[in-house]
Amino acid sequence: MSMSVRKRAGIAAVAAAVLVGVVGCQDTDKGTKKATGTPELQSRDAVTKVVQAAYKKTAEAKTAKVRMTVTMSGSAEAAGTMQMSGVMGWDPTLMDMTMKMPKEMAGAGADADMPEQIRMKWLDEAMYMDLGAKAAKEMDGKRWMKMDLGAMAAASGDKQLQKQMTRGLEDMNQSPAQQLALLLDSPNLKHVGSEKVDGVEAQHYKGTLTFQEMVKSNKSLDVLTEKERKELVVQAEKSGIKGYDTEVWVDGDGFPVKMDLGMTMPQGTVKITANYSDYGVKAAVVAPPAAETFDFMKLMEDLGAAGAGAGAGQGTGGAESGI
Template sequence: MGMTAWRRAGVCLTAAAVVVGVAGCQDGAPAGAEGRQTRNEMTKVLQAAFENTSEAKSAKVRMTMTMAGSGSMELSGVQGWDPGVMDVTMKTSGVMADDPDVPEKVRMIMVDDVVYMDAGAEQAAEMDGKRWMRMDFAAMAEEAGDAELRKRMAGGLENLNQDPAQQIALLLESPSLKHVGPEEIDGVRTQHYEGTLSFEEMADADESFDLLSEAERQELLADAEKSGMKGYDTQVWVNEDDYPVKMVIGMRTPQGTINLTSDYSDYGARAEVETPPARDTFDFVEMLKELEGLGADSGAGLSA
């Protein structure tokens, strides 16, 4: 496989890893209006939004991820939860799109915790017609032989699968939950809510952290503190039918802020996502083994 294909595959992997691993918070929100709701009133609205979204199981989604110094990434398509599936098209801009080897658009499919990235026609030409890169992150962690990495990867996939209902459930756990006030989003009347969770509070509320032992959990919390990671903020805009139409999550780090804005519509939209045929896919782990084999052969030839 040519170097261009390897670089393109690397770009696809990086994008998928960023999407899988993202967690979030948003810097300050606009000032609220008069007539803010009480805690009981907020809980009633958000509980209804949680129940409606859980029952819908899917929606059309447009996500925009911005990363300090790296440009932005937009994903649009359909997302389903219970089970978690996605079929989206990803577009990049800014620094991320400056590399000539980065395709303008990439289709990404996720089914059964496995991500498929369309690496493009040029990739297919160098891979016997196979243009879809298959990335089983759990298998990749297993291959690495790192138990903690396996657990963290499972948690990352849980974040990717996480539906807006689960985000609302986390928001309800926030001791700083606040009703910002009424706002219009794309002509739709909504109520705006926001709240912050510290990393430790989020770990307590998010069931994916139950995969970690107490020692691993404490180590993760210590690592987060050392890295300068701040608390998580979530904002949600709920329409008059008690569905979230917009959510903003992100994470502030010493390296900059990662923001993920999600716009939802057409709750209950069909999310029958199909994986690409096996004949059109190549496995990323196997590709790495191939590369390692080529390197070993080259080294053996030099030593001889």
């Protein structure tokens, strides 16, 4: 394999790892200080009203600034921490964020000289990643990679993959409002007390959902048939996924200023902490210039062709040596 092909393969590996980390963002005490004294806890009815009001305000805001940390622990292959910050929007889904590259991902793309930080944009059901000037040298001066999940699914011709991709697109739109909606379905939703988040007084709420309860509540799974939904629950139970833990801190204006999401399975844990601010901020996300953008699918096709060419060359060489 030539150095150029190796580096392009490294670029592809990093891009895939980034997408998995995003679609699928913990130091749960960071920026949170517990209030002193015995907290005056709210009743279940009061908690429900607060979270419902927060859901409505957040849904109407449509945008916010966010700092997000995703921590995956367990097997060496999955372990790592990803940090992102920037602006996100929902209805429609928008994103302009910068991700700090974890060492694990940087190692995956060592041959491609990946930058320590990657700017990501999400627009019109496509992800764009700025892979930096060094990557551009390998890609004819193009530094932005485009990953169109819808097009990738359609090109595969795999109906099941298309459904999974559709689910992935919906999951990308898991705004804080949608997380609040899921939390409302928790049978043990409760008020924890008053705490400060980034210096702001907020009320802390928490609840849990079993995987089956999550499947029932999550509208992004409506694309599945009843049989497929049952199979999803069975697979989750077999894999040891028991459920999700959700915590939210709501400020005096009725907006969530922090959310923690956690999931535990035999392979390890996934924990996401998101700090929100500036609800309603302008999020004018613009796609990178076409002249600076290359397509992930085309890259994979080129790598496949290069691999096939190398295999054909080796086969020819072997035939010649046997004459």
